[in-house]
Amino acid sequence: MLRATKGLTTIGLGRGGLGTPVGSSLTLLRFKSDTLSTATPKDFSPHAFARHSGLPNIPNPETPNKDIDPKRKLEKPVYERGRVTMPQWKKAFGEAFVSLFGIDMDKIRAGSIGGSKYFYMCKDQGLQFKDEPLSESAVFWYETLGLPRTFAQWYQITVLHIWMLFVRMRAMPFKIGKNYQQKIVDKLFKDIELRLSEEMNVLSGSIRDRYMKDFHSQMIGIVGSLDEALASESDSILAATLWRNVFNGDRNIDVVKLEAVVRYVRMQLYVLDKISDRAFGFGDFEFVSPSETVDPLTPEEEKQLKTATRNKYDPGNEKVLPSQRSVLSIDE
Amino acid sequence: MVSKAASPVVKKIVTLLERFPKDRIKHHATFRSSQIERFCSIGGVATPKDIIEERKQQDEAKKSTLKINTETIKQALFPEEQKSVNYQKDMFTDDILTQQYRSLKNIYESKWEKYYKIDKKLLVPKGNPNYYVRLLNDLEKGGQEKEGLFPAFKTILTGKY
Known part of the structure; x- marks a missing residue:
């Protein structure tokens, strides 16, 4: 499988004397400005990489940090909170139902994987509430990169992650991929509407609608320009797009941090490129944390990955349950 | 300074x-x-x-x-x-x-x-192989040119670009 190494173990321990890691991996070392290293080792995680910049965060006066107190917090659905076990009779009933009516499971899976699991994965990356401790990935976005803790910023981060999934979904068979994309967008806007009314305390429906139209046109812009960057196969265009959207066109941008985000995006796309349609469609993909790094696979490792996927989804001798049927390719 | x-x-x-x-x-x-x-x-x-x-x-x-x-x-x-x-x-x-x-x-x-080199799988997606080519062509023209009537019908009916 893909090798991902914790930023702390590679840097904190591998490079002794540069800093003292305290507690969690989030308190990574910080180089003093007089010992700034000009080299950029490849085993740096994007998080450590951004932290090694000597330039302190310069607040952007155009995007003030004006977060508001949430009225109440929306809860995640039970089936996304952790391990859920279903009673045997329900499972058996479900299998019989699927088999009897010949239900197309790839269509059903788009909702539970694309519209639920993958959506919550994207949502959680930049999710934060005022005066509450940040999650590991949120520390990267808000503390290390110094982005404002606002709803609009959360939206930018979420759409960036959704776009990465879009890139992979386009490479699935047309109908199935489109369905996954549709489900994730539907869920995003449904969630935004709920968050605006329940958490952000926007009581007027017409104002919510106006915000959502604005978010929608932003989404078209972000996805379009990120696609342009991907198709041009150039980091400079990707960096310019990220600067315009994620960094809000900040004139005092720290280029080291911009490079860290460019690297983060490239790293995720690489993992998405290596995962097969079947594994991705069944929800086996997880975003690599900003404090982890990915090493490119050797041809040998790629073969191992393919065999592992085949063993998991097509063991050969066992009978496949009706709910596990799929036309998605195991090899590609 | x-x-x-x-x-x-x-x-x-x-x-x-x-x-x-x-x-x-x-x-x-x-x-x-x-x-x-x-x-x-x-x-x-x-x-x-x-x-x-x-x-x-x-x-x-x-x-x-x-x-x-x-x-x-x-x-x-x-x-x-x-x-x-x-x-x-x-x-x-x-x-x-x-x-x-x-x-x-x-x-x-x-x-x-x-x-992190990615291969053709993502760049020429099999669900929509023309997607990125068409996007870049449109952007080269400044993103202002409108599609003709028949190609537009084709896009609407197939959903592909």
Whole structure:
């Protein structure tokens, strides 16, 4: 499988004397400005990489940090909170139902994987509430990169992650991929509407609608320009797009941090490129944390990955349950 | 404050930024020109004329899209407040500038694109093989050209581009 190494173990321990890691991996070392290293080792995680910049965060006066107190917090659905076990009779009933009516499971899976699991994965990356401790990935976005803790910023981060999934979904068979994309967008806007009314305390429906139209046109812009960057196969265009959207066109941008985000995006796309349609469609993909790094696979490792996927989804001798049927390719 | 020795680094940054590709379509803000302006100001180098022109055009374009221009209101309320951007010049030492230059160079040379090379699977997606080609073609034309009647029908009926 893909090798991902914790930023702390590679840097904190591998490079002794540069800093003292305290507690969690989030308190990574910080180089003093007089010992700034000009080299950029490849085993740096994007998080450590951004932290090694000597330039302190310069607040952007155009995007003030004006977060508001949430009225109440929306809860995640039970089936996304952790391990859920279903009673045997329900499972058996479900299998019989699927088999009897010949239900197309790839269509059903788009909702539970694309519209639920993958959506919550994207949502959680930049999710934060005022005066509450940040999650590991949120520390990267808000503390290390110094982005404002606002709803609009959360939206930018979420759409960036959704776009990465879009890139992979386009490479699935047309109908199935489109369905996954549709489900994730539907869920995003449904969630935004709920968050605006329940958490952000926007009581007027017409104002919510106006915000959502604005978010929608932003989404078209972000996805379009990120696609342009991907198709041009150039980091400079990707960096310019990220600067315009994620960094809000900040004139005092720290280029080291911009490079860290460019690297983060490239790293995720690489993992998405290596995962097969079947594994991705069944929800086996997880975003690599900003404090982890990915090493490119050797041809040998790629073969191992393919065999592992085949063993998991097509063991050969066992009978496949009706709910596990799929036309998605195991090899590609 | 930037020492006199730092100015070669700033010059290197500015020349590198000038080699960055220009945007295919116009945006409200451009990474390339805004950063050239910024680093010229930090290093005390004169800003190139075309960048100043571009900035003016962008400001004009912005004015026409804004319903309420907060800039004019701000100016009327606080006339003494300085209008120019604060680039925090004191923060930049030689080391920091060199580091910024390195990162910019990595971005320019597409270091991470080459390191995490993705293959045709994502770039020519099998669900929609024409997607990126068509997008780039449209952007090359400035994103303004409209589709003909029959191709438009085809897009609507098949959903593919």
